[in-house]
Amino acid sequence: MQNDQHYPFTLRFATFLSPVLYDAYAFIASSIGEQIGCPSQLMVGHSLEEFVEGEAHIGFVCGLLYSQRTHCPFCPIELLAAPVPYPPRYQGKPLYFSDVIVHKESSFASFEDLQGCRWGYNEHVSHSGWNLVRYSLYKQGHTPHFFGSTVETGSHQRSIEMVIQGKVEAAAIDSLVLDLFLLDNPDLAAQIRVIATLGPSAIPPVVVSKNLDVTLKQSIQALLLNMHRDPQAAKILHQSLIERFVPVTDEHYEDIYRMFTLVQAQEISPILNPNMSKVV
Numbered sequence: 001m002q003n004d005q006h007y008p009f010t011l012r013f014a015t016f017l018s019p020v021l022y023d024a025y026a027f028i029a030s031s032i033g034e035q036i037g038c039p040s041q042l043m044v045g046h047s048l049e050e051f052v053e054g055e056a057h058i059g060f061v062c063g064l065l066y067s068q069r070t071h072c073p074f075c076p077i078e079l080l081a082a083p084v085p086y087p088p089r090y091q092g093k094p095l096y097f098s099d100v101i102v103h104k105e106s107s108f109a110s111f112e113d114l115q116g117c118r119w120g121y122n123e124h125v126s127h128s129g130w131n132l133v134r135y136s137l138y139k140q141g142h143t144p145h146f147f148g149s150t151v152e153t154g155s156h157q158r159s160i161e162m163v164i165q166g167k168v169e170a171a172a173i174d175s176l177v178l179d180l181f182l183l184d185n186p187d188l189a190a191q192i193r194v195i196a197t198l199g200p201s202a203i204p205p206v207v208v209s210k211n212l213d214v215t216l217k218q219s220i221q222a223l224l225l226n227m228h229r230d231p232q233a234a235k236i237l238h239q240s241l242i243e244r245f246v247p248v249t250d251e252h253y254e255d256i257y258r259m260f261t262l263v264q265a266q267e268i269s270p271i272l273n274p275n276m277s278k279v280v
Helices: 019-036 063-070 127-139 156-165 175-184 214-229 231-239 250-265
Strands: 011-015 040-044 058-060 077-085 095-103 118-121 149-152 170-174 192-202 206-209 242-246
Touching: 011 019, 019 040, 019 058, 019 156, 019 175, 019 214, 019 231, 063 077, 063 127, 063 250, 077 214, 095 127, 095 156, 095 175, 118 127, 118 156, 127 156, 127 170, 127 192, 127 250, 156 170, 156 175, 156 192, 170 175, 175 192, 192 250, 206 214, 214 231, 214 242, 231 242
Parallel strands: 011 040, 011 058, 118 149, 118 170
Antiparallel strands: 058 206, 077 206, 077 242, 095 170, 095 192
16 A cells, blocks of 8 residues: 655654564554655654654554543543454454463462562553553452562563563563563573463554644554555564554553552552562
């Protein structure tokens, strides 16, 4: 699909997700820029304010971050699409899971066994790494104090590494990130076990700045939704375990926000844990 209109500015993509998926996002940014007819670049995003200030136009964001912002007085972004992973466990839908992992030699066999453990999580604004975990604890009548101590690792990849190294005893990992990490590191796959799966949840979406030209937004969305029809693009997407992109609505992400508000109402917050530390 080639767009006849050319735009005289750089189309800036920002990823707020795991670097494990960076190559897929870089391909998407390059492909869309080429077909739209303007330069494009991918950067690591730090704040949704970058969309307000015009520093970012399209983003790959966590569903929790998106759903939180849509409930604020002003949301600078809107949904474009969401990926559908192709492994069978994803049921051909735009969803994912949170896999709870431990070292292969660990005695832990279930989520309930983790009481008192040293828990690692990527960041407290992550749905799969912390929000869904907090919700699961709440539903079982626990608080994050269920864990003996908690460590902010900085990323899902670092959480996996720290479980393997024995620096933390367990962590909850975005299932697509875990699938890709183990695919790329088969020697490490035998060193961890999944003892529980939380979810499914709506998968992190692709968003676009509300300030972007409407026609341009429609063109970008059409390119995303049809990307899998191009054999070369489909091959690259499959390398990142993505089958295709599909339309999504705010309703898809309401469950994530509902979980967040429920645990907030219980005044359960990671900052309340006196044993929390952060890995820099």
